[in-house]
Every structure is written in structure tokens, then in C-alpha cells.
Amino acid sequence: AQSVAQPEDQVNVAEGNPLTVKCTYSVSGNPYLFWYVQYPNRGLQFLLKYITGDNLVKGSYGFEAEFNKSQTSFHLKKPSALVSDSALYFCAVRARGYKLSFGAGTTVTVRA
Amino acid sequence: GAGVSQSPSNKVTEKGKDVELRCDPISGHTALYWYRQSLGQGLEFLIYFQGNSAPDKSGLPSDRFSAERTGGSVSTLTIQRTQQEDSAVYLCASSLGLAGGGSPAYEQYFGPGTRLTVT
Numbered sequence: 001a002q003s004v005a006q007p008e009d010q011v012n013v014a015e016g017n018p019l020t021v022k023c024t025y026s027v028s029g030n031p032y033l034f035w036y037v038q039y040p041n042r043g044l045q046f047l048l049k050y051i052t053g054d055n056l057v058k059g060s061y062g063f064e065a066e067f068n069k070s071q072t073s074f075h076l077k078k079p080s081a082l083v084s085d086s087a088l089y090f091c092a093v094r095a096r097g098y099k100l101s102f103g104a105g106t107t108v109t110v111r112a
Numbered sequence: 113g114a115g116v117s118q119s120p121s122n123k124v125t126e127k128g129k130d131v132e133l134r135c136d137p138i139s140g141h142t143a144l145y146w147y148r149q150s151l152g153q154g155l156e157f158l159i160y161f162q163g164n165s166a167p168d169k170s171g172l173p174s175d176r177f178s179a180e181r182t183g184g185s186v187s188t189l190t191i192q193r194t195q196q197e198d199s200a201v202y203l204c205a206s207s208l209g210l211a212g213g214g215s216p217a218y219e220q221y222f223g224p225g226t227r228l229t230v231t
Contacts, residue, residue, distance in 0.1 A: 043203060046220070
């Protein structure tokens, strides 16, 4: 079975500070890892993915994520957060099969 | 270009009625997925289609739920005899294809969802 854990329900940061949203996964075999963001009353938007290769993946809106196989983690990061980054963030994993297993989500609030 | 569209955006129905939710995927995307998002359950996978066939129906919550896809494009999710626990946001997603073998893992693009409320 595949699963994802996002240990923090909420993350609060000040604008301009670094933002980290944590994600750990459990899967048999090589994982395909994804981050999505959801703004209020909107669908999920794709941010980035890790398939293979470099452990540091760069995505949309200045976000990046680091794949760490030994720690089974795929934390999302942004060096300098913006108020407009306030949203709900989901980590997802896909191993065998084609469905995505999502974490519970982390609400990010960036204060001005 | 046009993204994934879903209709209706909101649906309020009485318990026991049937509802149909529609999804128009991105043109050229062969794979289509349905998910359900609710407060208590988070994001749950329901079903996926490759072309018009649905090899994996294991995520459908009960036999009241069914889905079809025609012409490799539009998909309809039908819920019969709706119950209050069916209240949720139903999300549709599409991707270029299904990953397998040496193929890359295609990201899924989501529609805005249909908010279903069963009274």
C-alpha cells in the first residue's frame, strides 16, 4: 500500500521568510512524488514532481522540493514566501497503478 | 488553452435522488480520474479511465456510484439514491497518459470540482 503523511496541519510564516511544508511517504518500489496547491474554491494546481534524477526539483511559482530516499521525505520549500502563497498544499505519491494517494493537506498562511 | 471543466459547479439535491456530474478533460488527454474531497476523508481516489475503459473501480464507495466515459473524452459520474454522506466536492483530473514501463509519470490536471450537497 502507498501512503503519504503531512505532519503539520498548518504552517504560519511571515512574508519574506523561508517556507517549508513537510511530507513523508511510504511505498513499495520507486515512488513518483507530486505537490499540488489548492486555492479557496478552486481545483488543485500542479506545482512539481519527482520521477527520477536530481533530488532537488524546481517547480512553479518559485517552489522547489527535495527528495530524500533515506528519510522517505519530499519536503516543499520556497526561499522567500509571499502572502499570495497562502493556500492548502497537498503532497501525493504514485507507485504501482495509476491513482494518486494524497496527504491530508497543510494550510499555509503567510502574514504580511 | 482550456483546462479541465466540470459541471455543475454546485449541486444541491434531496436525499434519495440521483445526480450526474460531468467532466470535460483537456483535449488530447487519454487518461481521466475522479476524486472526492471531503472534510472527514481528505482526497479519495474513486476511479480512472484509460480511453473509455475503467480497469480499476476499487475506489468507488458503493454500488450506488458509477462512471462512464464516451468517445475518449467526456466522463459522467452518477450517484444513485444519494445519501447525506455523499456530500463532498467531486474533482475530475486528466493526464496525457498513464505511466508505465519507461514512460514518465504524467502529472494530473484538475478541474474546479462540483460541490455536491445532499439535504
